Amino acid sequence: SALRLREASPYLQPHGAPPRTAGMAAAMEPAALAGRTIQVVSDMSLEEQLYLFERARLLKASGSGSAPVEGPPLCDILDKDMPLKMDDPDSTVYLIFMEGSTRTRESVRNAARYHGVKVNEFQVDTSSFQKSETITDTMKMLSVYSIQRSVFVIRSQLEGVCRGLQALLPAHAEKFGLPTPSFLNAGDGRFSHPIGELSDMFSLLEKAKWDRSSMHIALVGDLAHGRTAHSKADGLSVFNSVRVDLVAPSMFEYPVEYRNKMRSHGFDVREFSSVEEYLQKAEGDLATVWYFYQPQLKRCGDLDFGTATELVSKVAFQEEWQDKLPKGVCFFQTLPRDKVNPIIPLSLDDAPLNCWDDHACNAYYLHVVLLAMLFGSVGRGIPNSGGSPLAQKKPQQSLQPSSSLTSMMSSVYPFAGEGLPTNLPAFLQPIDISSRERLRRPERARPGGAVPIRDGLVVDHIGLCQDVAQCWRQLHLVRTILNWAKHIGCEGVYESTSQKDKGLFKGIISLPNFEFQTITVPQMKTLASVAPGCTINAIKDSKVAYKFRVTVPERIYNLPNIACSNKACVSNPVNKQRDVMTYFERKPWYETSVLPDSEAAEFLFICKYCNWPHRYEDIWGL
Numbered sequence: 001s002a003l004r005l006r007e008a009s010p011y012l013q014p015h016g017a018p019p020r021t022a023g024m025a026a027a028m029e030p031a032a033l034a035g036r037t038i039q040v041v042s043d044m045s046l047e048e049q050l051y052l053f054e055r056a057r058l059l060k061a062s063g064s065g066s067a068p069v070e071g072p073p074l075c076d077i078l079d080k081d082m083p084l085k086m087d088d089p090d091s092t093v094y095l096i097f098m099e100g101s102t103r104t105r106e107s108v109r110n111a112a113r114y115h116g117v118k119v120n121e122f123q124v125d126t127s128s129f130q131k132s133e134t135i136t137d138t139m140k141m142l143s144v145y146s147i148q149r150s151v152f153v154i155r156s157q158l159e160g161v162c163r164g165l166q167a168l169l170p171a172h173a174e175k176f177g178l179p180t181p182s183f184l185n186a187g188d189g190r191f192s193h194p195i196g197e198l199s200d201m202f203s204l205l206e207k208a209k210w211d212r213s214s215m216h217i218a219l220v221g222d223l224a225h226g227r228t229a230h231s232k233a234d235g236l237s238v239f240n241s242v243r244v245d246l247v248a249p250s251m252f253e254y255p256v257e258y259r260n261k262m263r264s265h266g267f268d269v270r271e272f273s274s275v276e277e278y279l280q281k282a283e284g285d286l287a288t289v290w291y292f293y294q295p296q297l298k299r300c301g302d303l304d305f306g307t308a309t310e311l312v313s314k315v316a317f318q319e320e321w322q323d324k325l326p327k328g329v330c331f332f333q334t335l336p337r338d339k340v341n342p343i344i345p346l347s348l349d350d351a352p353l354n355c356w357d358d359h360a361c362n363a364y365y366l367h368v369v370l371l372a373m374l375f376g377s378v379g380r381g382i383p384n385s386g387g388s389p390l391a392q393k394k395p396q397q398s399l400q401p402s403s404s405l406t407s408m409m410s411s412v413y414p415f416a417g418e419g420l421p422t423n424l425p426a427f428l429q430p431i432d433i434s435s436r437e438r439l440r441r442p443e444r445a446r447p448g449g450a451v452p453i454r455d456g457l458v459v460d461h462i463g464l465c466q467d468v469a470q471c472w473r474q475l476h477l478v479r480t481i482l483n484w485a486k487h488i489g490c491e492g493v494y495e496s497t498s499q500k501d502k503g504l505f506k507g508i509i510s511l512p513n514f515e516f517q518t519i520t521v522p523q524m525k526t527l528a529s530v531a532p533g534c535t536i537n538a539i540k541d542s543k544v545a546y547k548f549r550v551t552v553p554e555r556i557y558n559l560p561n562i563a564c565s566n567k568a569c570v571s572n573p574v575n576k577q578r579d580v581m582t583y584f585e586r587k588p589w590y591e592t593s594v595l596p597d598s599e600a601a602e603f604l605f606i607c608k609y610c611n612w613p614h615r616y617e618d619i620w621g622l
Helices: 002-008 022-028 046-063 103-114 135-143 161-175 194-207 227-238 256-264 275-281 305-315 319-324 356-375 403-410 468-481 521-530
Strands: 092-097 118-121 150-156 182-188 214-221 241-247 268-272 289-293 330-333 428-430 456-465 490-495 505-512 535-540 543-550 555-557 583-588 603-607
Touching (some): 046 194, 046 227, 092 103, 103 150, 103 182, 135 161, 150 356, 161 182, 182 194, 182 356, 194 330, 214 275, 227 241, 227 256, 241 256, 241 275, 256 268, 275 319, 428 521, 456 468, 468 521, 521 543
Parallel strands (some): 092 118, 092 150, 214 241, 289 330
Antiparallel strands (some): 428 543, 456 505, 535 543, 555 583, 583 603
16 A cells, blocks of 8 residues: 555655655656647746746857856746757647748747757648638647647637637547647737747846846837737736836827736836837936837728828837937847838947847747747746736636536526525526515506416516617527527517616517426526526416526627627638637726727627627627
């Protein structure tokens, strides 16, 4: 028994053995990032990011010909004795670039070759994508061509591809006895570019001599369309105190949701409409780090030559302005740059403020370590400080609904039995009907209205609003999605008789002799998704036996007629990725550039894949 116990737990020590060191204990822990998906920067905890940066720093110091930048360690590397290099030809890195790329693709390619793994560059133009195969089917096929873990590095015009694959591929890998594959977002549409942002943060930390106490940075240029500009709202959280100066004209301005996110993280944010205005108004308090984003004029609609030229001039730096800069300032810029109209003069390439060349070099070291973490060769013993939200290290969850939970709830019948079931979900709120008896009263029926039934089910307050047509649409959804069209009954839209809801209209469905005892919790959740706020009345012997009000569920998925309205989203029907299930999460309402004229509401519904926000009425793709 003692022998079996020791074998089962490597942390137990044989009698008289020397105590295990922290490094030895860490070596026995599972690698934190192995088999994980990185769709956005916040998919890595702060502690995981610091481990990545510190280990990349050590790699650069050991392999670069230049002197390392001295400074305090970002974190302890408890598994530093574990070899970084994989040397495993049974593992694979797939480079799947559906958009053009030079720097990211080549950096990751060389990082993969460093590890001695198979490196396959998927040829999109000659692949089965041209035969209308879904991305999921292609990834399933590629994932079984190695007997060890595969890491897929994906750049795509579609947004949320990695998040969708994260939900679908683990079960396929398990079926064939393979490790869970990793999916690494190398840029998707206009949404995010996490590995670009991680490279940015590594270079910013190096510039700060590994001091995380503060950062003052100016983001200059096309902040509306820059993917790594958007990722800065989360990425800059590696610093304890952050000041951000946004320098862009209105057409290039930073989206309001990212501005507000920065402020919610405690960042001090200032805004300026041009570089010239910034130099004048912030004189004496300019950022020591400037990050320039190339103008993406093709995404700005039809601009005449004069307007385009003026836009670029507002975010371009002039050589004669160098004397206005603070001492030790450094410039970064997105690449490739326009060789005809650069936003940083080419004459400054050899100036001390050029940090973009060092940054391009840094990406390689970071990608070497990141691949090692995703493969699971390093990344053990990463502590969790439990501080900011980014520091909370939590396992990634599947997007698929829990089969066990669904199975359990499918056997719960709210309208069956003598009393109410315990532990009902929050969206299902029982209404106390004990205070007064509710009897069938046919005299209350108005001309053209429904007559109260003796036995069955009545759903009231459907689509309560001022728009009669909307009420009819909600009625149609309830009938269709719950498959109640096969039942005899009646429905209609009526003016509410409640003083509280005076002037509003509501839909009512009345189903006589409906066996309400057969309704399950998942069916009630579907009703809550389709018609939140409605009440469900179970009628027995002309009395209301049970009454529930349903509220909006925290998640809405796996229903017909729902769709993300972002045409670039991997789940949008126009992209024909049939495997990807539309999935929304309920979030508190926030201001967003996607819905500029939207009135404040209680909730927004966020697409799980591309983070596109929706009003409730907009998720229904009717």
